[in-house]
Amino acid sequence: MSSDRGIVATGAFVPRLRLDGDEIEAAWGTSAPVARAAVPAADEDALTMAVAAGRDAIASSRFEASAVDHLAIGTTTPPLEEEEFGPRALAALGLESDSTLATATQSTVAGADAVLSAARADGPALAVVADAPAGDPGEAGQRVGAGAAAFLFAADGAVVLTDAATRSRDAPGIRFRESGSETVDGLDITTYERETIRDLVAGAVDALDVPADAVAAVALHQPTADIPHRIAKALPYDAEAVTRGTLVDEVGDAGAATSALGLLAALDASDPSSHVVAGCFGSGASATALAFEVRDPIRTGLSAALDGGVDVPYAQALRERGTIGETEVAGGGAHVSLPSWQRSIPQRYRLEAGRCPDCGAVAFPPEGACPDCHERVTFESVSLPRSGEIVAATVIGQGGAPPEFVPQQRRDGPFGVAIVEASAAGDSARFPVQLTDCDLDEVSVGDRVEARFRRIYSVEGVTRYGLKFAPE
Amino acid sequence: MTDAYIMGAGQSDFGSFPDESYRSLFDDAFDEAVASVDGDFDTDSIDEAFLGTLGVGGRQLGLSGPAVTEHLGLHGIPTTRVENACAASGYALRQAVMAVRSGMADVALAGGYEVMTDMSGDHTKWWLGVSGETEWERLSGTTFAGVYAQMASAYMREYGATKEDISRVAVKNHANGAQNPHAQLGFECSLEDAMNAPDVAAPLNLYHCCPTTDGASAALVASEEVARELSDAPVRVAGAGAASGRVGLFQRESLTGIPASETAAQRAYDEAGIEPDDLDFAEVHDCFAIAELAAYEDLGLCDRGEAPRLLREGVTDPDGDLPVNTSGGLKSKGHPIGATGTGQAVEAFSQLRGDAHVQVDGANVGLTHNVGGSGGGVTVHVFERADGGAR
Numbered sequence: 022m023s024s025d026r027g028i029v030a031t032g033a034f035v036p037r038l039r040l041d042g043d044e045i046e047a048a049w050g051t052s053a054p055v056a057r058a059a060v061p062a063a064d065e066d067a068l069t070m071a072v073a074a075g076r077d078a079i080a081s082s083r084f085e086a087s088a089v090d091h092l093a094i095g096t097t098t099p100p101l102e103e104e105e106f107g108p109r110a111l112a113a114l115g116l117e118s119d120s121t122l123a124t125a126t127q128s129t130v131a132g133a134d135a136v137l138s139a140a141r142a143d144g145p146a147l148a149v150v151a152d153a154p155a156g157d158p159g160e161a162g163q164r165v166g167a168g169a170a171a172f173l174f175a176a177d178g179a180v181v182l183t184d185a186a187t188r189s190r191d192a193p194g195i196r197f198r199e200s201g202s203e204t205v206d207g208l209d210i211t212t213y214e215r216e217t218i219r220d221l222v223a224g225a226v227d228a229l230d231v232p233a234d235a236v237a238a239v240a241l242h243q244p245t246a247d248i249p250h251r252i253a254k255a256l257p258y259d260a261e262a263v264t265r266g267t268l269v270d271e272v273g274d275a276g277a278a279t280s281a282l283g284l285l286a287a288l289d290a291s292d293p294s295s296h297v298v299a300g301c302f303g304s305g306a307s308a309t310a311l312a313f314e315v316r317d318p319i320r321t322g323l324s325a326a327l328d329g330g331v332d333v334p335y336a337q338a339l340r341e342r343g344t345i346g347e348t349e350v351a352g353g354g355a356h357v358s359l360p361s362w363q364r365s366i367p368q369r370y371r372l373e374a375g376r377c378p379d380c381g382a383v384a385f386p387p388e389g390a391c392p393d394c395h396e397r398v399t400f401e402s403v404s405l406p407r408s409g410e411i412v413a414a415t416v417i418g419q420g421g422a423p424p425e426f427v428p429q430q431r432r433d434g435p436f437g438v439a440i441v442e443a444s445a446a447g448d449s450a451r452f453p454v455q456l457t458d459c460d461l462d463e464v465s466v467g468d469r470v471e472a473r474f475r476r477i478y479s480v481e482g483v484t485r486y487g488l489k490f491a492p493e
Numbered sequence: 494m495t496d497a498y499i500m501g502a503g504q505s506d507f508g509s510f511p512d513e514s515y516r517s518l519f520d521d522a523f524d525e526a527v528a529s530v531d532g533d534f535d536t537d538s539i540d541e542a543f544l545g546t547l548g549v550g551g552r553q554l555g556l557s558g559p560a561v562t563e564h565l566g567l568h569g570i571p572t573t574r575v576e577n578a579c580a581a582s583g584y585a586l587r588q589a590v591m592a593v594r595s596g597m598a599d600v601a602l603a604g605g606y607e608v609m610t611d612m613s614g615d616h617t618k619w620w621l622g623v624s625g626e627t628e629w630e631r632l633s634g635t636t637f638a639g640v641y642a643q644m645a646s647a648y649m650r651e652y653g654a655t656k657e658d659i660s661r662v663a664v665k666n667h668a669n670g671a672q673n674p675h676a677q678l679g680f681e682c683s684l685e686d687a688m689n690a691p692d693v694a695a696p697l698n699l700y701h702c703c704p705t706t707d708g709a710s711a712a713l714v715a716s717e718e719v720a721r722e723l724s725d726a727p728v729r730v731a732g733a734g735a736a737s738g739r740v741g742l743f744q745r746e747s748l749t750g751i752p753a754s755e756t757a758a759q760r761a762y763d764e765a766g767i768e769p770d771d772l773d774f775a776e777v778h779d780c781f782a783i784a785e786l787a788a789y790e791d792l793g794l795c796d797r798g799e800a801p802r803l804l805r806e807g808v809t810d811p812d813g814d815l816p817v818n819t820s821g822g823l824k825s826k827g828h829p830i831g832a833t834g835t836g837q838a839v840e841a842f843s844q845l846r847g848d849a850h851v852q853v854d855g856a857n858v859g860l861t862h863n864v865g866g867s868g869g870g871v872t873v874h875v876f877e878r879a880d881g882g883a884r
């Protein structure tokens with residue numbers, strides 16, 4: 022690890038939908054554990070959020086995606102219990118296929134593992150921490166949120182990782198998920214839990230070689246907003262420094278991503294020459310603490326990710342999450358096989374089109390005869406811009422969706438479908454898209470929209486991902 | 494080369510018939526077609542059959558054509574099942590015309606059938622919209638109504654057309670269909686009804702969309718010699734035009750019309766040696782109200798953007814200069830996918846023989862326009878009275 026290797030850019034993503042704590046209070050008659058929580062929409066999961074945050078980090082850096090050669094992902098909620106999802110993130114982010122991959126999971130400390138993996142790699146390396154935990158609606162479900170944070174490490178870092186420390190103890194039962202379950206559980210043994218978390222996190226943080234009086238902000242394990250302050254009682258950091266790195270009341274308990282987003286908040290609040298500390302915890306139990314030195318100002322993108330949220334009623338939050346209303350459509354007619362879909366990944370993820378070498382027309386997808394001169398040609402690859410103009414649009418009402426989209430529609434409601442025309446440098450092509458993240462009453466022909474990587478549909482247990490479009 | 498003539502045509506009732514099968518429905522259509530032949534017609538003289546169906550629901554997905562003709566007792570004749578989505582039997586008719594013109598058949602049966610309403614809600618979802626472009630259009634979540642709604646959004650934007658303009662299609666076609674005993678939705682609707690129905694895919698609402706339908710239709714295509722022998726008033730197929738287009742709307746140059754309709758129409762007009770002005774009536778493919786507006790323009794009945802005016806001024810009403818969809822169209826008569834093309838020919842046959850339910854005075858030349866999907870395949874047929882004037 023070269024001494025100047027560090028974070029050169031960061032990215033953040035928080036789902037657009039938000040659930041206010043008042044909704045929890047109204048529904049359950051108890052005070053809400055968090056003030057506000059982000060709600061992953063039916064077409065969002067840890068993978069789509071990881072890609073969104075990762076893209077944000079790369080776009081804020083001097084690097085092309087293809088220059089990044091290591092991807093580390095930390096999450097407690099991979100889309101499937103078994104199967105690599107890193108390759109999909111790699112493809113969606115545009116990294117080369119010989120990039121190395123690391124996946125950290127199994128507990129909320131996974132975020133620190135991913136950051137360490139990227140920090141200790143050689144070339145440009147991206148760490149993404151993305152999570153969307155679920156909980157029983159009467160228990161952890163009242164505080165769960167979602168979000169993602171990304172950290173791009175390379176030479177000449179603005180923020181340098183100066184030290185790391187880990188502590189562990191045989192202490193299960195604080196936050197766990199049984200096999201086959203989608204919801205996190207905990208035994209709620211208050212003193213046992215608080216002491217374990219405090220001992221391990223404070224122990225790891227205390228072991229860091231960092232000038233305590235230069236630490237401006239601290240991001241600690243934060244399933245609720247009180248926990249970081251309880252941990253900090255054993256540390257030489259004041260409440261203000263802890264508050265600067267505490268974000269759970271805005272995004273909810275986003276699993277491994279909460280303290281990672283807290284780290285972004287801490288970086289935002291820190292001037293050059295100050296230090297930032299993170300202390301992550303995973304039930305089982307272990308804690309990993311990270312010390313950073315801020316050398317140059319860094320734009321985290323966090324405030325943009327937090328802005329623009331839309332509050333939803335509690336019932337919608339439950340639908341979006343799939344807590345209620347899950348369905349599937351039996352039977353079968355037209356079916357696009359998985360290999361057919363996979364063959365079109367360059368188009369589905371990256372809008373790779375083809376230019377006709379004879380007449381210059383652009384074909385999307387780039388296959389078959391040229392759409393304009395109708396000659397059978399070998400297309401030259403061109404990438405369409407990820408934004409364009411709606412040239413035709415409609416709304417598929419509740420109950421009207423093609424079967425592949427019935428489960429999503431049940432959860433997310435009516436959706437818009439449009440034909441988008443994307444143009445750049447004289448090249449333009451049209452393609453059909455589904456709209457997302459928008460108020461359907463406010464979208465019409467002529468509007469500008471931009472791409473978002475999302476879940477498209479699932480059949481036979483396999484989710485197809487691709488681009489949807491949202492107002493710019 | 495001999496000309497091809499329609500000497501008989503018929504259809505089953507269009508509607509929802511849980512007690513019928515695709516074969517029993519075709520029996521009804523065939524019987525009506527045979528009964529419409531004026532002379533003493535022996536069905537054993539049918540040389541070949543071309544039958545259109547999409548195959549909604551699966552059923553007999555392979556070889557349903559032979560299953561139908563064997564069921565009818567047309568034992569052993571060559572039968573080809575034709576699949577071109579909603580234009581399946583428009584193309585089946587074209588095949589029969591080609592068989593007769595080539596001299597390979599003296600009498601060819603063209604027809605179509607579809608059963609769409611006997612499935613569970615889940616199964617129905619899987620079988621609707623299978624003729625849109627699948628890999629991109631459908632898998633962006635676009636339904637069939639959605640594609641036409643997208644066309645409507647572009648059309649309204651381009652020409653300033655209104656929901657009222659589109660709704661007039663429903664009012665006119667329902668008024669016509671109310672006179673047609675075979676129609677599925679044989680009731681009238683007011684402009685207010687048509688404008689205020691719940692949205693299916695905005696801007697298209699329920700009254701802008703055809704229903705799903707069970708039904709069958711058949712036409713007996715014969716050589717000039719046979720037709721003159723067996724029919725008092727055979728109908729000449731004066732022009733048979735057809736064209737293919739890109740299956741996905743997004744793949745086509747125009748979002749407000751159907752290029753293949755334009756090409757197919759031009760080919761049919763050229764072959765028939767007529768201009769659109771020569772038409773006395775037209776049966777056009779109004780699966781969605783916007784499709785009828787686009788058809789007026791694609792078929793050259795008016796200039797681009799002028800379709801709303803034709804509807805507003807009543808030009809295409811039964812008493813207008815060019816009545817369109819006197820049968821009720823797909824909107825009111827119904828749209829049993831594979832049966833629609835020859836179903837339109839049934840109306841043309843009736844009009845030119847003077848026994849249509851909504852009869853156009855002095856009908857000598859008429860047109861049928863059948864669209865597969867949102868425009869991937871189109872047939873246009875021009876028919877004329879063989880006697881050249883009113884009977």
